[in-house]
Amino acid sequence: MAAEPLTVALAGNPNVGKSTIFNALTGSYQQVGNWPGKTVEKKEGWVSIDGQRVAIVDLPGTYSLAAYSVEEIIARDFILNERPGIVVAVVDAANLERNLYLVCQILELGLPVIVALNMSDTARSRGVEIDVQKLSQQLNGTAVIETVGNRGIGIDTLKAAITRAQTARRQPSVLDYGDVIEAEIDQLQARIEADPVLAHQYRARWLAVKLLETDDDLRAHLEQMGHQPLVKSADEAIARVTASLGDDPETLITDRRYQFIGQAVGAAVTRPSQMAETPSDRADRIITHRLWGVPIFLLLMWIVFQFTANVSAPFVDWVDGVVTGPIAQWAAALLGAVGVSDTWLESLLLDGVIAGVGGVLVFVPVLLFLYLGIGLLEDSGYMARAAFVMDRVMRVIGLHGKSFLPLLIGFGCTVPAVYATRTLENERDRRVTGFLATFMSCGARLPVYVVFGAAFFGAQAGNLIFGLYLLGIGVALVTGLVMKRALYRSAPPQPFVMELPPYRMPDARTVGRQMWERTRGFVQRAFTVILGCSVAIWLLLAVPRSLNPGEFNTVEPQDSLFGSISGALAPVFAPAGFGTWEATGSLVTGGIAKEVIISTMNQVYALDAEEDASASETPTTFVEDMGSVAQSFGQAVILTGQEIVNIVPRTVNIIPGINLPEADFLGAGEASEDTSALNTMLTRAFTPLAAVAFTVFILLYVPCMAATAAMRHEFGSRWMLYQLGYTAVIAWVAAVVVYQGGLLLGIGGA
Amino acid sequence: MTEPRTLDQLSPGQKATVKKVGGQGAVRRRLMDMGVVNGVEIELIKAAPLGDPLEFRLRGYHLSLRKNEAQQIEIN
Numbered sequence A: 001m002a003a004e005p006l007t008v009a010l011a012g013n014p015n016v017g018k019s020t021i022f023n024a025l026t027g028s029y030q031q032v033g034n035w036p037g038k039t040v041e042k043k044e045g046w047v048s049i050d051g052q053r054v055a056i057v058d059l060p061g062t063y064s065l066a067a068y069s070v071e072e073i074i075a076r077d078f079i080l081n082e083r084p085g086i087v088v089a090v091v092d093a094a095n096l097e098r099n100l101y102l103v104c105q106i107l108e109l110g111l112p113v114i115v116a117l118n119m120s121d122t123a124r125s126r127g128v129e130i131d132v133q134k135l136s137q138q139l140n141g142t143a144v145i146e147t148v149g150n151r152g153i154g155i156d157t158l159k160a161a162i163t164r165a166q167t168a169r170r171q172p173s174v175l176d177y178g179d180v181i182e183a184e185i186d187q188l189q190a191r192i193e194a195d196p197v198l199a200h201q202y203r204a205r206w207l208a209v210k211l212l213e214t215d216d217d218l219r220a221h222l223e224q225m226g227h228q229p230l231v232k233s234a235d236e237a238i239a240r241v242t243a244s245l246g247d248d249p250e251t252l253i254t255d256r257r258y259q260f261i262g263q264a265v266g267a268a269v270t271r272p273s274q275m276a277e278t279p280s281d282r283a284d285r286i287i288t289h290r291l292w293g294v295p296i297f298l299l300l301m302w303i304v305f306q307f308t309a310n311v312s313a314p315f316v317d318w319v320d321g322v323v324t325g326p327i328a329q330w331a332a333a334l335l336g337a338v339g340v341s342d343t344w345l346e347s348l349l350l351d352g353v354i355a356g357v358g359g360v361l362v363f364v365p366v367l368l369f370l371y372l373g374i375g376l377l378e379d380s381g382y383m384a385r386a387a388f389v390m391d392r393v394m395r396v397i398g399l400h401g402k403s404f405l406p407l408l409i410g411f412g413c414t415v416p417a418v419y420a421t422r423t424l425e426n427e428r429d430r431r432v433t434g435f436l437a438t439f440m441s442c443g444a445r446l447p448v449y450v451v452f453g454a455a456f457f458g459a460q461a462g463n464l465i466f467g468l469y470l471l472g473i474g475v476a477l478v479t480g481l482v483m484k485r486a487l488y489r490s491a492p493p494q495p496f497v498m499e500l501p502p503y504r505m506p507d508a509r510t511v512g513r514q515m516w517e518r519t520r521g522f523v524q525r526a527f528t529v530i531l532g533c534s535v536a537i538w539l540l541l542a543v544p545r546s547l548n549p550g551e552f553n554t555v556e557p558q559d560s561l562f563g564s565i566s567g568a569l570a571p572v573f574a575p576a577g578f579g580t581w582e583a584t585g586s587l588v589t590g591g592i593a594k595e596v597i598i599s600t601m602n603q604v605y606a607l608d609a610e611e612d613a614s615a616s617e618t619p620t621t622f623v624e625d626m627g628s629v630a631q632s633f634g635q636a637v638i639l640t641g642q643e644i645v646n647i648v649p650r651t652v653n654i655i656p657g658i659n660l661p662e663a664d665f666l667g668a669g670e671a672s673e674d675t676s677a678l679n680t681m682l683t684r685a686f687t688p689l690a691a692v693a694f695t696v697f698i699l700l701y702v703p704c705m706a707a708t709a710a711m712r713h714e715f716g717s718r719w720m721l722y723q724l725g726y727t728a729v730i731a732w733v734a735a736v737v738v739y740q741g742g743l744l745l746g747i748g749g750a
Numbered sequence B: 001m002t003e004p005r006t007l008d009q010l011s012p013g014q015k016a017t018v019k020k021v022g023g024q025g026a027v028r029r030r031l032m033d034m035g036v037v038n039g040v041e042i043e044l045i046k047a048a049p050l051g052d053p054l055e056f057r058l059r060g061y062h063l064s065l066r067k068n069e070a071q072q073i074e075i076n
């Protein structure tokens, strides 16, 4: 058996069951990442067919191979440059016409193609009968295999077809575009074939057709390679065709493809003469109803927000508890056993490494719940409706209807918000939305506002907090408008044109798989960044300013390198009214995680309560620990149930004048932390005006390292740096404006 | 001569045949890729709750277009 490596590319429209087929083919032998430098997911898997190792690459879901979206360019470049041995085109049998358009384009590329006629069960249940044999004939002998991806039907046949397609010699399929256009194609083709480099790189006929279609991406590419004459003769050909046929070749060529498809479908498909109204259509009449549409949208968004922000919270606490409790203790015990307790090594491992690991793991429950929510919205078909309903509003700031959800989730946590941008259709919207999401004040910033509000404004604290949230939204609005006007002004308008897929019962396996894969992606990517930052801060705190090795790891914060750096940075913040090393130091650690700001303040304002905390820990056995880990997990499950129940009162309570009590299963209503000592210190260290400036800075400045890692993962390093730079500048400017403006107006300065 | 009728002027439940896809660049390309080509029959289902975008049915599936996109499509 020949063991030559074979690459099979999976192509198809979005939502046709491509991932399902991919998974059915590859099982668990797969690897998920991003296409280099793109915000598009890349999946690669392996399968052994008859002893031959076959690599399967899942191309992004696209409707076309025109190069107008990132997805299209990726799919096309992969087919052109990597030359997969076979392309499997997955099509939705219930929606054949539009799906075959992509197939048509792939056929024109001249590679062996297999059509997987997926969703054949849905098609049949709607009374659509497809004659596979005839369809295959109509498509110039292309193999057509019926599949039902989610039930694994047809997968073996598909594998067999892959083996067969390698050996079958196939003549490239040709679509006849009519005398006038064909004559021009011939001429261009001859010119292309005369250039050995071009002829090697492209299939000449395909390139000729693309040039007549005015494919901007290819034209630019060709011009770059010095083929201006070719592009120019293509322009002349376009002019000739337009003059003689009264329409441009781009239109005529597309028309012809759809005509060809119409013939194929006409010959192979029998449909009931009268398409009955489907249950999906009936559901949609209510879900996007003129009156109910918006409330239903808001309700669903609110529920997903509750999922990520509150329902996940008990598990977040549980993970945090397990990492800082049993795991840290076991590690300490282990380190004691090898004789390094109370050394810097122990401190590095416990305060640097394990704290860093915990910093990653606490996001796992958040992301799992986020992906559960998003998975349900996407797989049910609602997500496209969300865009449909909200587009009118979001368009004002140059965003897409689907941008609403990531921004809302940003109020819970920026990390899932960044990942939620994946639901958006085009790269520009994803980037802009991710960029703006950091200005939605996340849950971790709230405690800082609360502490400062209580210390300086007492009963008025609510106004400060509310004002900060509004300011964040305002900054996002202005930033969005500026980006739209300045950055993307010359960019051509992006089409909204969007399919509204039929509603479907979400599939547990599909949703579960996405939760797992995407969360794992975050853990893998964020691990190094977060661990690195955590260890770096530990080092800064451990290394004494004097660089005296004797004081390593025993030095007080103000005498450590951390203290020096904070001190050196402090003058930068003097115009904003908080130029002290303590305030600066808390901002530095806040860059790791915003929730750390308060604990750092406790530390640097010398109010450390660490001693009595560690004293209360009594030695436990491994078995007891395991018991308590399991027990606390059980409690987290119960509390999660409580949070789910509480979504109802919280939702109802938004309506003024109604006050439903929330459930409290384990009496978990948190006892408020005792911060009175910190309050006193803060009122001494800050003027009220400086306190406002400080909270404004906290609101706007650099996202925490987990969010930064997520941004790098999703949008790339360059974009991440823009974000860091922009937020740092805007935060500083806003804080200075608040402080200096306040001084000028003579409020709260002294 | 009167202005040509465009797709955004349909009322819900009304069908028409596409005569010409106007506009340019990405928007036009995308419309045609989605099967909005000369001669195709297209039906307006409804408008979104806030009046825009619009939902159409063609070739057995549902497509949503903004009004200004629908305006570029001439119909019979």
Ligand SMILES: Nc1nc2c(ncn2[C@@H]2O[C@H](COP(=O)(O)OP(=O)(O)O)[C@@H](O)[C@H]2O)c(=O)[nH]1
Pocket (backbone or CB within 6 Å): A012, A013, A014, A015, A016, A017, A018, A019, A020, A021, A061, A118, A119, A120, A121, A122, A147, A148, A149, A150, A151, A379, A505, A506, A507, A510
């Ligand atoms: N009825 C039916 N559902 C399917 C079939 N194949 C996939 N699905 C479901 O269709 C949904 C979308 O599938 P997915 O693979 O995520 O689509 P993709 O966007 O093309 O990757 C999932 O809920 C699948 O379970 C099929 O042949 N028949």
